[in-house]
Amino acid sequence: MALFSFNKHHDEIPKNKQIQDIELAKITPNRFQPRRRFSEDAINELASTLEKEGLLQPIVIREKGDGEYEIIAGERRYRAAQSLGWEKIPSIVKNMDDDQAASLALIENLQRENLNPIDEAQAYSNLMKLNKLTQVELAKEMGKSQSYVANKLRLLKLTPKVQSYLASGEITARHGRALLPLSERDQGRVADEIVNNKLNVKDTEEIVKDVEGYFEQKNTDEELGKPVKRSPKRIPKDMRVQINTIKQAIKLAKDSGIKVKVQENKDPDDYRITIELKRK
Known part of the structure; x- marks a missing residue:
């Protein structure tokens, strides 16, 4: 099962229209873009490469109507070109519906393998919904194990x-x-x-x-003004229940007028509580 398929006739594009120099002002980012954070350092580094070597790989866009376009793949390249003040950018124009555009954008970003864990998890979730796939089917399509995909998706429960x-x-x-x-x-x-x-x-x-x-x-x-240890040993939960019972008894004794002196050693390996009772 393919993640998405194209109608062959619908996707045919005249050769003279496959790569075009499109005005940046007429292009908008992909609304289905899974990446929510773009590193400024990475964009600047890419911009430096574009300035020296030019754009080696055109971006992929689709027509929105009224001479406007939407990015399908290549938003980082688009942002880098913007930062350089380019007026136009080489683009491949594709005919795609929303589901196809969303799927391609998700896959293009997942294949770069530098999405943060939440963006990656959300991308898998969106692909499953768009293409009505199970975790097993998605994992097979993406070349991942089912446990890998499942572990990513679990992060969305946080x-x-x-x-x-x-x-x-x-x-x-x-x-x-x-x-x-x-x-x-x-x-x-x-x-x-x-x-x-x-x-x-x-x-x-x-x-x-x-x-x-x-x-x-x-x-x-x-x-007590003590430094907090990174991973302190803790008293087992069942023992703490008993200790709390003892402390409640101490409180009752104090409330009844008995003078109580308590010393507590909280070492979980050698816990001790010493109680001295005196009438006031």
């Missing part, structure tokens, strides 16, 4: 905040997948920790196992 970290490169796709079991609130909290403390994936996975324990320990360390 919160917008975490997705923005992924898109900017502040966290990796592996970080993102580690956060998937968490609630929206906890995804954001842990993502901030990853960025602020430069946590690796292993550290992240340890925090995710007991996220509440991590932030309880972090808050305690901050209150």
